[in-house]
Amino acid sequence: MSNNNFLPPLHPQFRYRIEIVGNEKVPVLVIDNFLHEAEALLGYAVKFGEFSDGTDYYPGIQSHVPEFYSQALQTYLPDIICEAFSLTRENINYSQSTYSLILTPPARLALPQSRPHVDTIHKEKLACVHYLCTPEKGGTSLYRHRATGFELLSPERMDIYGEHLAKEAQDTSWHKKYINGSNQYYEEIARYESNFNRLIMYPSDVLHSASIPENFQFRPNPIIGRLTLNSFIYLK
Structure with missing residues (x-):
């Protein structure tokens, strides 16, 4: 797979499902067994x-990916993306991907890293996480903000959401730790385990977070660390 002109085939047991999550009916695409020989x-x-x-x-380190990876996303997934997110092929613009390894220990987390986040407050892209690790490394969860009921954020919601964030920031009991399931301010509405070669995709304006277990070992080695391929599918 070091040849950037090489397009890896789909895994022979490729399968997908579409889930509708939460009160705001957020679509989530879950693909198991995405690429053949993903170990490469x-x-x-x-x-x-x-x-x-x-x-x-991002609480860790990141690196570029081979060019063929974006080509694989754009070759194999458009029809499924359109089905899952009610789009047409013309809506899909381009993709951008990075390798990612979580390395920041809880004691060094900034406050925004301790709570669920969105990647954008505009409906301009989809986020996807392709797991190149095993379930004990922690998957990804989607959340509902308890005080507002928000699962999705938008420009119109930021004033009231920001007011609540300021109040909740005064409670330091949940700082300096990764959220991993529901807490006093956020309710977990879906969880996806980090099965090797699983890819999940969701709107970038939904509240989400990596689910990092308390006994997590922060290792920079891609072979034994929490290696993921994180991508954005940009929309027109």
């Missing part, structure tokens, strides 16, 4: 990865 993506990360500090509050 681990090898690429080890041999060619150039990891550096993550961007946009």
Whole structure:
């Protein structure tokens, strides 16, 4: 898989399902057994990865991916994406992907990293996580903000949501830890385990977070760490 011109085939046991989650009926696409011989993506990360500090509050390090990976997303998934998110092919613009490894220990978390977040407050992209690790590394959960009932954020909701965030920030009991399930401020509405070669996709404006267990070992080695391929599908 080191050849950027190579397009890996789909896994022979590729399968998918579409779930509708929460009160706001958020669509989630779950693909199991995405690419054939996905283990080679681990090898690429080890041999060619150039990891550096993550961007946009990502609590770890990130690296570029082989060009063929975006090609695989854009070749194999458009029809399924359209089905799951009520789009047409013309809505899909392009994709952008990075390898990601969570490394930040709880004691070094910034407050925004301790609570669920959205990637955008506009309906401009879809987020997807392709797990290249095993379930004990922690999957991904979607959340509802208890005080407002918000599962999705939008520009119109930010004033009231921001007021609640300011109040909740004064309670330091939940700071400096990864959220992993419901707490006093957020209710977990869906959880997806990090099965190897599973890909999940959801709207980027839904509240979500990696579900990092308390006994998590923060390891920078892609082979034994929580390696994921994180992508955005940009929409027109």
